[in-house]
Amino acid sequence: MSDSSILARASSNGLDKVVAAETALSHVDGEAGRLIIAGYDLEALVATHDFEATAALLWSTAGLDPAPSASEVRAQLGAARVAAFRLVPVLLAAARGLTVTEGLRAGLSLLPDEDKDLPAHIRAVGSVPVFVAALCRRDEGLPAVAPVAYAGHAEDFLRMLRGAPASAAEVEALNAYLVTVTDHGMNASTFTARVIASTRAGLISATVGALCALKGPLHGGAPGPVLDMLDAIGTRDHIKPWLVDEISKGERLMGFGHRVYKVRDPRADVFNKAVMLLTNGNERVKFARDVEAVALSTLKEMKPDQRLDTNMEYYTAILLEALGIPRSAVTAVFALSRIVGWSAHVIEQERVGRLIRPASTYIGHWPDNQAA
Ligand code: CMC
Secondary structure, eight states: OOHHHHHHHHHHTTTTTOOOOOOSSEEEETTTTEEEETTEEHHHHHHHOOHHHHHHHHHHHHTOSSOOOHHHHHHHHHHHHHHHHTTHHHHHHHTTTOOHHHHHHHHHHTSOSOOSSSOHHHHHHHHHHHHHHHHHHHHTTOOOOOOOTTSOHHHHHHHHHHSSOOOHHHHHHHHHHHHHTSOBTBOHHHHHHHHHHHTTOOHHHHHHHHHHHHTSTTTTOOHHHHHHHHHHHOSGGGHHHHHHHHHHTTOOOTTBOOSSOSSOOHHHHHHHHHHHHHHSSOHHHHHHHHHHHHHHHHHHHHOTTSOOOBOHHHHHHHHHHHTTOOGGGHHHHHHHHHHHHHHHHHHHHHHHOOOOOOOOOOOSOOGGGOOO
């Protein structure tokens, strides 16, 4: 096959299986349903690391020098949350009329790429919980709550969101979520971050672009629609007809299917376990599991040529709902964790130092009837 036909096929396949970078940060085995993050199997990482320890691991693996410890990351993130809180009045003025995710996009844009006090990866990660909590409370007509510098990131986010401390079980469940979604191979938002980093635009700029890519429903925007789907189905007797009707209309079932996983997404299992611990399998969770079972069998019947299984966004929706995260904020809470992965990829890409600049195949008209 010629170079140009390989390129044309790669772009029409959405660059499926095209290797765009070498990374030590994570590996996704879609056939085995296995996710490795910086040398740890996902389940082992969740069992041994909290959010700060995972961030320290990823930044060290990316080549940050000197490699930070978990306690150094915790102290720095606390300082960054306090610094970000000073920007909240400007953020709320700039974010009038914007959704929480759009408001977060505006908030990250307020940060300079260079700053003498704290490194960009710390400022980026430290700002997100402060901005997201303030934007959620704005939607409720409530004032922003100041961060507590010595608290853990997950604990402080829930406290800033609610205006009251969360239980230890809730903090543990949120930590499990945040650790699980820190990094995931060359997904669309991470690729975006690496492309921007390769132009030497700076880490903050790379995370703004990455958030824009994450926002779409085919990537990080699916959990809200998952909850909308559960609400629209409403009762058990509606499950099958509702799903059949959607698929017949050519709609996609949110929370199912994945470009890389052809079996169940292992992250869904981590979230399922966390949600069961948190809710003891309440009626909402039982209903969601019933919908999942019928959705899987219906997809098999109606899309027999596709290997469509549950992806992590399905259980993200249920877990974050159980934690009282507003539906409007689930994508922004995904970003609260994934920004660690984006920043680690930026650090890794900056060490590579080469501009990412792929080729394309011209399929337009040639001037004066000239052929290629
Ligand atoms: N429901 C119904 N049909 C589906 C679905 C779905 N969720 N996913 C894929 N298909 C069908 C699609 O319609 C197509 O069928 P046909 O050939 O008959 O037209 C076929 O499967 C192949 O689809 P594709 O778009 O080529 O597959 P992809 O690899 O590009 O899709 C995906 C991956 C995640 C975009 C897709 O499965 C999807 O849209 N899922 C729903 C949205 C969702 O849950 N997104 C969160 C993804 S996980 C978070 C992350 O890791 O970023």
